[in-house]
Every structure is written in structure tokens, then in C-alpha cells.
Amino acid sequence: MRVSPIKGHARLSRWIGPASAWIAAAVVAAVCFFIVGHIVREGYAHVDWKFLTTDPDPSPAESTGGGVRIPIVGTTFLVLLSTLLTFPIALGAAVYLAEYMDERWAVTKAIRLGLEVLAGVPSVVFGMFGVAMFSHGVFTFMSSSGAEGSDVAFGRSFLVAATVMAIHVLPFVIKVMEEAIRSVPLSYRQGAAALGVTKWRAIRRIVLPAAAPGIATGVILGMGLAAGDTAIVWLTLGGTMNMAVDNWWALDQIVNVLRGTGSTLTTFIYFSSPAGEGNAPELAYGGAMVLILLVITLNAAATLIGRARRQTR
Amino acid sequence: MNESLRTPAPEADEAAMLLAELDRQMIRAERALERNTLIDVDNLEVRYGSNVVLRDVTFDVPANQITAFIGPSGCGKSTALRCFNRMNDEIRGFSMNGRIQLGGQDIYDPRVDVTELRRQVGMVFQHPNPFPMSIHENIALAVREHNPRISRDELDGVVEQALVHANLWDEVKDDLKRSALALSGGQQQRLCIARALAVRPTVIMLDEPCASLDPISTARIEELLLELVADYTIIIVTHNLAQARRISDDVAFFLMGRLLEFGDARRVFEDPLRRETADYVRGAYG
Amino acid sequence: MSSEYVQAGGSVTAPPPSIDLTRRVRHASEHLAQPLLWACAVFSGAVVGVVIAYVFWYALPIFSRQALPFIATGDWDTAIDMAWTEPDVIFGALPLIAGTTLTTLGALLVSVVLGLGCAIFLAELAPDGLRRPLEAVIQLLAGIPSVVFGLVGLSVVVPLLSGLVPKDAYDVVTDIPLEGDSLLAGIIVLSFMILPFFVTVAVDSLRAVPRSYVDGGLALGIDRWRTITRIQLPAAAPGLLAGAVLAIARAIGEAIALSMVAGSIAFVPSAKWGLQYFPFMPVRTMASAIVETGGEGMSIPLIHDALFGLAAMLLLASLVLSLAARMIVSWWGRRLALDTGRSL
Numbered sequence: 056m057r058v059s060p061i062k063g064h065a066r067l068s069r070w071i072g073p074a075s076a077w078i079a080a081a082v083v084a085a086v087c088f089f090i091v092g093h094i095v096r097e098g099y100a101h102v103d104w105k106f107l108t109t110d111p112d113p114s115p116a117e118s119t120g121g122g123v124r125i126p127i128v129g130t131t132f133l134v135l136l137s138t139l140l141t142f143p144i145a146l147g148a149a150v151y152l153a154e155y156m157d158e159r160w161a162v163t164k165a166i167r168l169g170l171e172v173l174a175g176v177p178s179v180v181f182g183m184f185g186v187a188m189f190s191h192g193v194f195t196f197m198s199s200s201g202a203e204g205s206d207v208a209f210g211r212s213f214l215v216a217a218t219v220m221a222i223h224v225l226p227f228v229i230k231v232m233e234e235a236i237r238s239v240p241l242s243y244r245q246g247a248a249a250l251g252v253t254k255w256r257a258i259r260r261i262v263l264p265a266a267a268p269g270i271a272t273g274v275i276l277g278m279g280l281a282a283g284d285t286a287i288v289w290l291t292l293g294g295t296m297n298m299a300v301d302n303w304w305a306l307d308q309i310v311n312v313l314r315g316t317g318s319t320l321t322t323f324i325y326f327s328s329p330a331g332e333g334n335a336p337e338l339a340y341g342g343a344m345v346l347i348l349l350v351i352t353l354n355a356a357a358t359l360i361g362r363a364r365r366q367t368r
Numbered sequence: 369m370n371e372s373l374r375t376p377a378p379e380a381d382e383a384a385m386l387l388a389e390l391d392r393q394m395i396r397a398e399r400a401l402e403r404n405t406l407i408d409v410d411n412l413e414v415r416y417g418s419n420v421v422l423r424d425v426t427f428d429v430p431a432n433q434i435t436a437f438i439g440p441s442g443c444g445k446s447t448a449l450r451c452f453n454r455m456n457d458e459i460r461g462f463s464m465n466g467r468i469q470l471g472g473q474d475i476y477d478p479r480v481d482v483t484e485l486r487r488q489v490g491m492v493f494q495h496p497n498p499f500p501m502s503i504h505e506n507i508a509l510a511v512r513e514h515n516p517r518i519s520r521d522e523l524d525g526v527v528e529q530a531l532v533h534a535n536l537w538d539e540v541k542d543d544l545k546r547s548a549l550a551l552s553g554g555q556q557q558r559l560c561i562a563r564a565l566a567v568r569p570t571v572i573m574l575d576e577p578c579a580s581l582d583p584i585s586t587a588r589i590e591e592l593l594l595e596l597v598a599d600y601t602i603i604i605v606t607h608n609l610a611q612a613r614r615i616s617d618d619v620a621f622f623l624m625g626r627l628l629e630f631g632d633a634r635r636v637f638e639d640p641l642r643r644e645t646a647d648y649v650r651g652a653y654g
Numbered sequence: 655m656s657s658e659y660v661q662a663g664g665s666v667t668a669p670p671p672s673i674d675l676t677r678r679v680r681h682a683s684e685h686l687a688q689p690l691l692w693a694c695a696v697f698s699g700a701v702v703g704v705v706i707a708y709v710f711w712y713a714l715p716i717f718s719r720q721a722l723p724f725i726a727t728g729d730w731d732t733a734i735d736m737a738w739t740e741p742d743v744i745f746g747a748l749p750l751i752a753g754t755t756l757t758t759l760g761a762l763l764v765s766v767v768l769g770l771g772c773a774i775f776l777a778e779l780a781p782d783g784l785r786r787p788l789e790a791v792i793q794l795l796a797g798i799p800s801v802v803f804g805l806v807g808l809s810v811v812v813p814l815l816s817g818l819v820p821k822d823a824y825d826v827v828t829d830i831p832l833e834g835d836s837l838l839a840g841i842i843v844l845s846f847m848i849l850p851f852f853v854t855v856a857v858d859s860l861r862a863v864p865r866s867y868v869d870g871g872l873a874l875g876i877d878r879w880r881t882i883t884r885i886q887l888p889a890a891a892p893g894l895l896a897g898a899v900l901a902i903a904r905a906i907g908e909a910i911a912l913s914m915v916a917g918s919i920a921f922v923p924s925a926k927w928g929l930q931y932f933p934f935m936p937v938r939t940m941a942s943a944i945v946e947t948g949g950e951g952m953s954i955p956l957i958h959d960a961l962f963g964l965a966a967m968l969l970l971a972s973l974v975l976s977l978a979a980r981m982i983v984s985w986w987g988r989r990l991a992l993d994t995g996r997s998l
Contacts, residue, residue, distance in 0.1 A: 058406070058470055058471025058472075058473065058488065058570055059488070060473065061470065061473055061475065061480050061481060061484045061485045061488060062473065062477065062479045062480055062481060063479075063480070063481025063483075063484050069877055069879065072879035072880075072882075072883065073779055073878070073879050075771055076771045076772075076774045076775040076779055077775060077779070078771070079767075079768050079769075079770075079771025079772045079775065080771065080772045080775035080776070080780070080784075080788060082768060083768060083769075083772045083788070083792065083849065083853070084787075084788055084791060086795075086846055087791035087792065087794060087795045088791065090795070090798065090803075090806055090846075091791075091794065093806055093810065094802065094806065097809075143694075144694050144697060144698060145694075145698070146694075147690065147691045147693070147694025147695070148691070148694040148695040148697070148698040150691050150694075151688075151691035151692055151694060151695040152695060154691075155688055155691060155692070156695070162696070162699075163695070165699060166695055166696065166698065166699030166702075169699050169702035169703065170698060170699070170702060171976065171980065172702070172972075172973050172976045172977065173702045173705070173706075174976075175900065175903045175904075175972050175973075175975065175976040176705075176907070176968075176969060176972045176973070177903075177904075177906070177907020177908070177909070177941055177968055177972060178907065178909075179907060179909040179941045179944050179945050179965075179968070180705075180709060180907070180944075180965045180968050180969050180972075181705065182944070182945070182948065183709070183944055183948060183961060183962065183965040184705050184708055184709055184965070186948065186952055187708070187712060187952065187958065187962070188708060190952070210952075222701055222705065225698060225701065226698075226702075229698060253684055254684075255683060255684050255687040255688070256683075256684075258687075259683075279797060282799075283797070283798075283799030283800070284799070285799065285800060285801040285909075285910040285945075286909045286910055286941070286944075286945050289910070289945055289949060290944075290945065290948050290949060294949040294950070321799055321801045321910075324801045324802065324805055325801050325804070325910060325914075328801075328804065328805045328808060328914060329808055329809065330804065330808055330913065330914040330915075330918075336805070336808075336809055339805050340805065343801075343802045343805055346799060346802065347797075347798060347799075347802065350797045350798070350799065351794065351797065354793065354794075354797045358793075453873060455869065455872065455873060458869075458872065482877075483875040483876065483877045484875065485875070486872065486873055486874065486875035487874070487875030488875075490873070490874070491873040493866060493869065493870065493873070495866060497864070497866035497867060497869065497870040498870075499867055499870065499871075499885055499889070500867070500888070500889050500990045501888070509871075509874075509876070509884060509885070510871075510874035510875065510876055513874075513875070513876045513877075513880055513884075514875065547989075560870070563870075563874065564873075564874065567874060567875060
């Protein structure tokens, strides 16, 4: 039986496609490494103990001075506060959507659609919404009173920023949590039901503990979003560098701090960059390095938790 | 051979060994001529990582016959099949020893154009896998790949001919633009056969093609294979002993990575040489 | 067991069971849980409604005052300056809309071309030793805050581009000074901000293509690359398109980074002086106009209204894009996956 030859010459055209994919990947990898390397190279020289423990000094004359203590505290504060506001509601909503929701019901359909759509809304829109909404007089308790004699609130404070940030990350956190709850094997629920355990007790004792790592991942990713956002902070935290209260660490000042303005690492970077009023790029890079370390740590934590979860399954 | 060169053995030994090897090759070649061998498998060994899944496999597939690979799950029959069109190359950790020749050409020669090999050695999978495209495009896609300058009319002709050969034309001729995924399982499988025929292969390999089909669709495919064998060499992996009995000329029985028995189908089924084959054919395991 | 069931002869029969299937557990938590959870979900939904309604409601004044000229005419920067003192100013958001559109489309083009290659590499071609590190750095890129992108863009990309501005630009382009911080700088920075996002979605949708399609292509003698482009990419198309649409949604909302690198002048770029000047024209996007002016300008009613007009357009665009992505996946995806439940 004769068969036509199967040996062939390698055609050049066959390599063009794969080669272009390799090149694209190489370009992306190079840019990634360049960005991270650049930030580390520029920021490393400026991150020391003094930089971390002194407050920003926004006077133009001393643009090279000052550190990031207040911005670090501000970021921490904002992230914790918004997480505190998000967590219970997100968890409740996620449990409802995953376990109780009747897909046929119009209200629940609308909620799901709304959350999905809101997850794509730019943070600058939330910032606008926040500063306008909380400038109404009724919300004076969240910030301070605005112009003399008018029924207007200042609309910018840690409380306002944290609330707006919570709204911004809420859809995303709910989504991650819902997926975590849904990924708990159905057999767990069936096992509990077969033993006569009621639905809520099964959720609390079996489903939620099993979904705990995924829920934690959602919280951490939400923290990362909050720590990295600039637009909301710039619009709703006051656009200043320092806090309204000097002795912010004192416990009896807590209400004033919450109602007062402040800064975070992102606004510090914006302010210190050549685009901002501070114009001290070396400080901006110092802040950027601290911020990136924070975000990387959060992301790594989320990844580790995710991996641990997969291994226990 | 190298061993004998290094040892201080007399030249006579070397010559004797050479002669013996030559003799062996001659015998194989003669037999191949007699049997009109198309695929010649010599001492095949396959590993996935450190796992040996096939060893000591030597046999030959004659042209224009149906050769059936039988054996229980995990015996290596699908692995052997996938060696013939080098689909195993896609699997991580795959490595092989030995030689497989298609019409006298070593298919694992580094100079082999794998796409040309796969054009000549068509394959139909266990589950029908039409592409998510129209019926026409399912066939036209690969034809155009191998013949980029084909005209529209010629292409339509090739598509029609392939569908006619696969006994599918009458059922689909009015809606070639329809999605192939809307066909029934049996129709999809015949479309996959048509797709393989359209690139004018020499061999058609089918890996348990009826595993997910109902008895009527299965019968139609078997009928089709018996028609096609006049023009093509067919290798079929099957779990279904009755099917192998019905359609195959030669049967290869695999067990735990070894080829235990190979020969004329009737002989293997009615008068197996080995106890394991007898047990399997009787239905003792598998 | 009590002794009354022991019958004569010593045999024991079970007591007749008393089962009351209507008995209900009466833990307070059982009754509280569901309404409470429902309240959480409804509250979350209500928040969505409030945000959307608020933004659209407060955008009404500018649209009822100016109607079409708000989006069709071209004066923004001077209008904002005047609005601090003058009582009646006409705003024109056209340059901002042009800025947003141009930066978004440019960045989309770059990130889709680069991202598709990268995704194919990650999903199909990369050896394990390269795939894992590349996936890790792309995740890292996704985590870098936008202000940091702005900073790097401002101190690396902008100086680089300012050297490339045509030398005669000052004499030829008389309307506007051309600098390194420009449309092109904005596109470059924005590309790499949306790239990780697109790559992640693209890799997922490529991996979701059933392996049997790829095997089928290879077995027909179609080579690896052609199998990817002719079979795998079309099958993954709905996911890829949805990813691109969501990437657009991200790009139009990007504020800080673009306000840092794209020139921050509300200007409609024009090619009337020659195409070589076009990339170096400054732009200002809707989102950056909000973040730049909103800090202090919100107390001026005119500016407040104008910015809400911008916010409403951004919100509308992102709503439309999210819904579009959803529909693409559900309609087109369902058409492609027709009957696959049975056959695959």
C-alpha cells in the first residue's frame, strides 16, 4: 500500500502566529516588571522609619519634607471602617441570594441585576454622589456644618468616605461571598436536612463555616479595592493632607476624627506627584511603595486563603 | 549492537547478529507485502510520565480492512490508537519507544509534518464533537486549511460528497447553514465522520464512536463503516464485543498495556490462543 | 422500655410510635433569620436604586437648562472658571466626551491586541514554568492602584513622549501647546490599567472552550495556531467580547491616572494640522473633570449641576455597557452552546 509522503518542510507562516503571542506576552511581562521595579527603585531610598512616622508637610517651601504617618493611619482607618459597614450587610445579602432567594420573584431579580450593574459603575460617580448626598443638612452629623447660616453640611469626612466606599465595594463583596456560599457542596446541606436540621441552623453551623475562607477572601479583596481607590477619597475625605484633629489618637476624639477630614496613601501620592500641589515625586514614590506593599499583602492573603480552601476540599 | 562492538567478541558474532536482524526485517517485509500492510507497529512502548501504559506491542494493520481494538477499560487500546495520528503529543509527560510506520514511513521521524500525518490518519472521537458552527462550515473549515485556494463551487462539491459518503446528505441537504449542534447525537457522529472523510485521509480511526449512541444510530454507523472499508483503512476501538464481531476483519486484544492476541477476528473470537482472551470474550471481566 | 409492652411469652413489641409531622421547631432564630437576611438583600438593592436615582435626578437641571448644547458644544474649561463668579454660564461637555471616547478606544485597541496575544499564550502555548510567573505579575498589575499608574506614567511615559513631539509643532499647531502629557500618554497608561482585567476574562473564556473542539481540529490536521484562531477563538467570542465591553466600562470611568498624564485641557483633538500632531494633543476626560473640579467646585450650584451632568452620562454609559456584556454572554453564548448539554 503506497501512501503519499508525510514528511514536510516547516513553513514559516506557521510560526508567525505563535511568535506574535509570545511577543505579546513578553511585552506585558516586561511592562509589569518595569512598573514594579521602577516603583521599588524610586521608592526604596525614601522609605525609612522617619518617613513612616512623620506627618505630611504640605507647605510648598518644605515639599521635600514630611512623611506618611497620617496617610497610613487614614488608609487603615478608612479600610477598617468601610469593611465594618460592608461586612454584615454583604454577608446577609449573600446568604439570602445564595440560599433563600426565589429566582422567579421580580424583587430579587431586580436586586441581583442592580448589584451586577452597580459593580461596573466608576468610583468617581460614587464620589460625586457621596459628597453631594451627604452635604444635605440632615447628614450634618456625619461631617461638620458647611457655610455659615445655611442648612448645608460639609459633606466630607471619614464617616462619609467610609460609607461611600462601602457602597462602592458592596456589590463586589456580595458577589465573591455568594460564590463562596454556593460552592459549598450540596451534599452538606442535604446531609443536614436528612438529619432534621432546620435550614437556618444548617446554614449557620455547616454552610457558613465551610464557606468561611471564601467569605474572608471577599472581605480582603474588598479591603484592597478600598485601599487603592483615589477618586472617592479625594472627593469625600476633604482633599487635605493631615487630619482635622491634631491628637487623633486620643480616644475621646474619636467622634471628631470620624466627622473630620483626612488623607490616605492614595491622596498623598496624588498630592505629592508632579500633577498635585505638593510636587515632590520622591515622596509620591515612597508613598506608592508603601501602598503597593499593602495591596500586595492583601492580595497574597486572599490567594493563600483561596489555595488553602482548595486543598481542604 | 554497540554492546557487541565494545566487547572483545569475535567478528563472527557481530555478523551473525546483523544477519539475524536483516532476516527479521526481511520476514516482516515479506509478510507486509502479503498482507498489504498499511501501518506497521514495531515494539511500541508508551509512558505517561513514569507510568508505562503500553509495552511490547508489535502488530500490523492491513489496508482496506476493519481492525478492531478490544479490551477492558484502561488496557491501553485508546492510547495505541492515539499514537497513530500523534494526538498523544498533546498530552503532558507522553514519551514512546519503538517504531510506527505508515506505508513505510516512520511517523515519529522528526521531519514528519504532523498536520499532514493527521490529515492522512483521520480520527473520530468517542463523543461527537462537531464545532459550534454550521454543518457546512464544520466540513469546509478543514478542507480550506489543507487547500486554501479551493474555489467556492469545488468546496461545496467536496462538502456534498463527504456528506453523501457519510450517509448524512439526505438528512441535512436542505439546511447546511444550520448549527451542527442542533443535530441528533447519531447525526453529529456521522458529521464528524464526514468531516474526517472530506480531507481525503488514508486511514480512519474511530475511538468508541458508538459509546454515546442509541442502537439505531449505532447500526447506521456500522453499516457506514462496512461501506467505507472499500476505500479506506479503518481502525475502531470498541467496548462492544458484538460490534467487533459484526464488523471487524482483524482483532487486537489489549490487556493491562500489552497486546495479548492479534489476528483474524473469527479466529480470535472462536478459537482464542490465550486463556485471558477466552475469558474476556466470554464476558468474565471487562 | 417500660414493662407494659412485654407481652405473654416474653416477646417484646415496639411501642406504637407517636409522630406529629405538624410539630414545628420554635427557635426564635428560625423566624428572625430569613426576614433579616431579606432585609440585607433589599437594603443592598435599595442602595443601588438610591445612587442611580440620585445621580440622574440631580443631572436633570443642567439638561433642562441647556439641553443638547451641553453635550454638543465645546467650551468647558473657561465655563468652569467663569462659573465661580458669573451667575449664568453655558457649559459644553463635547471636549470631555471626545477625550473619554478617544482615550477609551485607543486603550481598548492596545489592550485587546496585546491582551489577546497574552491570553492565548497563557491559555494554550505557555509552558508551566512561564505561565505561573506571568499570571502572578498580571495579577500584581491588576492590584496596582490607579494613582500609582498615574505617577509612573507622569514620570516615565510623559518625559519619553515629550521628546517625540514634532519639532515644528509650536509653529504649526497654533491653537494649543503640544506636550508629552497628551492623548497618547493617556492611551498608553490606560491600556495597561485595563489590560490585566481583559486578559483575565479572555483566559477564562479560552479555557472554557471544550477540549473536544480543539482535539477535533488537531485531529483533522489543522495546526495548533490555526486551531486556536479558527475554532477556539470563535467559540470563546462571546466571553471575549463581554470582557472587552467590561474593559470599556472600566476605561471610561478612570479619573485620577488620566487627569495626571493626559494633559488636563478640555480640547477636541483635531487632525487638521496633520496626523503626526494628533497623538500629542491634550485631552481631559469626563471622569477626570469630575475629580479635578469636584473637590472644591461642588459648593457652586452651577458647577454642581454641570458635574452631575457628567456623572449621569458616565453612569448611563456604565449601566448600558454592563447590560450589554450580560446580554452578549447570555444570548450569543446560548446560541453557540446550543444543545451542547447532550453532545459534550
